[in-house]
Each structure stands twice: as C-alpha cells, then as structure tokens.
Amino acid sequence: MAKLFIPQNYEPLLNLKQTEHAIKTVKDHFQTALSAELRLRRVTAPLFVMKGTGINDDLNGTERPVAFPVKEFNDQQAEVVHSLAKWKRMMLADYEIEQGFGLYTDMNAIRPDEELSNIHSLYVDQWDWERHITPSEYTINYLKYIVKKIYEVMKRTEFIVFERYPHIKPILPEDITFIHAQELLDKYPDLTPKEREDAIAKEYGAVFVIGIGSTLSHGEKHDGRAPDYDDWSTPTSKDQKGLNGDILVWNPILERSFELSSMGIRVSPEVLSKQLEIENCSERKELMFHKRLLNNELPLSIGGGIGQSRLCMFFLRKAHIGEIQSSIWPADMREQCKANKIILV
Structure with a gap:
C-alpha cells in the first residue's frame, strides 16, 4: 500500500457538505488577501507547455512530466506543467x-511519480505567484x-x-x-532531513527553513531544488547559503x-550560470527561458507556490488530502480510509 497514516480516533470536524463550503471560504479569502498583501494581479496560466523550451519546472530533476504529441505541431511533444x-x-x-x-495564478498539475500518501496526490493545485523586485531587495532580509x-x-x-466554524x-x-538548513543540521545532527523538519516544526509551530538546494557541511543537501529558478547558492553569511526556503507548520x-x-528569490543571470555549473547542466543555457534570462530580458523577482489543497487540509484539520480534492487512490487506501472515518471525495 502507498504510505498512509491513520490518526488515532480521527473524527472529521466538518461533514462533506460543510467541507465543500469551507474549502470555498478558505480559497476565496486567502487568494484575495494574498493579492492585496503582495500587490499581485491575477493572470491565466497554461496547463501545458512545449517540451524543450526550458519553461517547465523540473522539480528535483527526476520526476517525469506527463507528455503528449500535438498533431498540429507535427507531433512535437507538449508537457503538463509541474509548476510555473x-x-x-x-x-x-x-x-x-x-x-x-x-502576479498570481491558479496552477494545476499532474505529477505521476508522486508517492501517494496523506499529503501527496497525483493532482497538484497551488497558487503560483511572482513579484518584481529591485536589485537592493535581492537579500535575505527581503526574503524574510x-x-x-x-x-x-x-x-x-x-x-x-x-x-x-x-x-x-x-x-x-x-x-x-x-x-x-545548516543550523537545523547542527541542531539535530543525528536526524534525517524529514525528522529535523518534524522536530523544529513541533518546537515552534511555524518555521521557514532557508537554503533548500545548497550543500550543507556534511556534503549533502537538505532537499533538492532545481538550479534555474531559486537562488540557493548565494552566501548569506560566512557559512550559510540560500535565498529560498519552505514554510512548514506543525500538523x-x-x-x-x-x-x-x-x-525564494529567483536566480540572477550570474547565479543561474553558477548553479547550472554546480549541477552539471550548463547545456540548459541554450533553452529559450535560460537565454532570455542570461540576456537580461527578465526582471529580478521573488516567487513561490502555495498549496491550495494543503492549505485547506491544514485549516480544516483533515487527515488526508483526498478529503479536499478529487483524485485517484489505490483501492486498499480508500477502504482503509473509509474504515477510519476518512472519506475521500
């Protein structure tokens, strides 16, 4: 069975009808407030892009995108986005x-290589946002x-x-x-990255872990991050690197x-070249997106993704992301969830 955690004595706080109303409440309020707080304009986003342009997010570099041939383009391949x-x-x-x-947008994606669990689905829905910044804002303080x-x-x-409610x-x-992430490793040297996140989130309730993608003192990364959007290699102190990170809460x-x-703050042309070299993928410089960035045709920016179903799941105290979104799940997972009052839509 895919990974499944059953909370002891779980009782959903909202029934199916209440849950659907609550999801709309969360989504409507959050995106309106986020737009106002960061001064973001809503735009329409693509579900798929052409393969080979460098536009699609390759996440950790191992996940396969859903691809299909386009008849009108002589069967050239298009890819469902991983993110924007x-x-x-x-x-x-x-x-x-x-x-x-x-700007911000509703991003919908399919990630067929996800390991299905309480929090991971084949279907991904998030708010993707991006904000134009000045050179003086290319700092850790602005990120914070x-x-x-x-x-x-x-x-x-x-x-x-x-x-x-x-x-x-x-x-x-x-x-x-x-x-x-280096401080986190120093604090919990005997724990795995996931165990470190659990420990720090439980201690503080809400944390932002900085430096996702950079190599730490023990020669490993806290987690993978693509080399061509977030800046994870710029030193922010003598020993630490990174102008990106993850918002974690205790569930x-x-x-x-x-x-x-x-x-995170997005890579400058100089940092893009550096990170592509670190990850041994300098050939990407010939792709459309990378050429535009290296030619200084794109603004400095900060941006990220905020999980829509994840946010609803947390605020509504749900045990499984399938209580929020409609996706497909293994039959044994559905049966075990149903037996424990976790109703997957």
Whole structure:
C-alpha cells in the first residue's frame, strides 16, 4: 500500500457538505488577501507547455512530466506543467509589471511519480505567484519580509475559518521562526532531513527553513531544488547559503511537519550560470527561458507556490488530502480510509 497514516480516533470536524463550503471560504479569502498583501494581479496560466523550451519546472530533476504529441505541431511533444516557477517570471516581463507589483495564478498539475500518501496526490493545485523586485531587495532580509507577509495572510485565513466554524480553534503561533538548513543540521545532527523538519516544526509551530538546494557541511543537501529558478547558492553569511526556503507548520492531526509553501528569490543571470555549473547542466543555457534570462530580458523577482489543497487540509484539520480534492487512490487506501472515518471525495 502507498504510505498512509491513520490518526488515532480521527473524527472529521466538518461533514462533506460543510467541507465543500469551507474549502470555498478558505480559497476565496486567502487568494484575495494574498493579492492585496503582495500587490499581485491575477493572470491565466497554461496547463501545458512545449517540451524543450526550458519553461517547465523540473522539480528535483527526476520526476517525469506527463507528455503528449500535438498533431498540429507535427507531433512535437507538449508537457503538463509541474509548476510555473519560470513561466511566471517571463510573464512579469511580458505584462511589463512594475517593481513592487506582481502576479498570481491558479496552477494545476499532474505529477505521476508522486508517492501517494496523506499529503501527496497525483493532482497538484497551488497558487503560483511572482513579484518584481529591485536589485537592493535581492537579500535575505527581503526574503524574510515577504515570508512574514504571507504568514500574516495565513493567520488571517485561519481566523476566518474560526469565525465561521468556532469548533476549529486557531493553532498557528503569533510569529514564524526562521532557521537555515545548516543550523537545523547542527541542531539535530543525528536526524534525517524529514525528522529535523518534524522536530523544529513541533518546537515552534511555524518555521521557514532557508537554503533548500545548497550543500550543507556534511556534503549533502537538505532537499533538492532545481538550479534555474531559486537562488540557493548565494552566501548569506560566512557559512550559510540560500535565498529560498519552505514554510512548514506543525500538523497536530498527522503529528508531523507540514509544508504549505516553497518560495525564494529567483536566480540572477550570474547565479543561474553558477548553479547550472554546480549541477552539471550548463547545456540548459541554450533553452529559450535560460537565454532570455542570461540576456537580461527578465526582471529580478521573488516567487513561490502555495498549496491550495494543503492549505485547506491544514485549516480544516483533515487527515488526508483526498478529503479536499478529487483524485485517484489505490483501492486498499480508500477502504482503509473509509474504515477510519476518512472519506475521500
């Protein structure tokens, strides 16, 4: 069976009808508040892009995209997007969005290599956002400033849920804690990366782990990150690197850390070249997206993705992402979930 965690004595706090209403409440409020807080314009996003353009996000570099031939293009391959990390940055340029403003969109993806579990589905839905920044904002302090803004939107959304469903009590701490992946390794040297995240999230309630993708002191990465969108190699102190990270919260239902967002300051042309060399994929410089960036045709930016179903799952205290979104699951997982009051839609 795919990985499945059954919370002890689980009782859903909302029935199916209430859940659907609550999902709309969370999504409507959050995207409106996020747009206002970061000054983002909503744009329409593609479901697929042409293969070989360099636009699709390759995540950790191992996940296979869903691809299909396009008859009108002489059977050239198109790919369902993994995310829109690079596409959004091009749109900042094409829409001529000014510094201090940005865009967001509804991103829908299919990730066939996901290992199905309480939190991982073949279907991915998130808000992808990108904001035009100045050279002076290409700093760790600005990254933290934006993270705090997003976290405030999350807290306000949690309160809206509480106002409508008073039995769902707010649990997010007042402030989010920042920690670098190297500090996390130093703090918990005998734990795996996932165990470190669990420990720090349980201790603080909400954390932002900085430096995802950079090599740490023991020669390994905390987690993989593609070399051509986030800047994970710029030194931010003597020993630490990275202008990106993940927002993690403690999930009391699943008794583990819970990633709600991945984000970061995007690579400058210089950092792109550096990171492509580190990852031994300098050939990407010949792709359309990379050429535009190296030719200084794209603005400096910060951006990320915020999981829609993940956010709803957390705020509504659900045990399985399948209680929020409609996807496909192994028959034995459905049966075991049903036997434990976890109703997959």
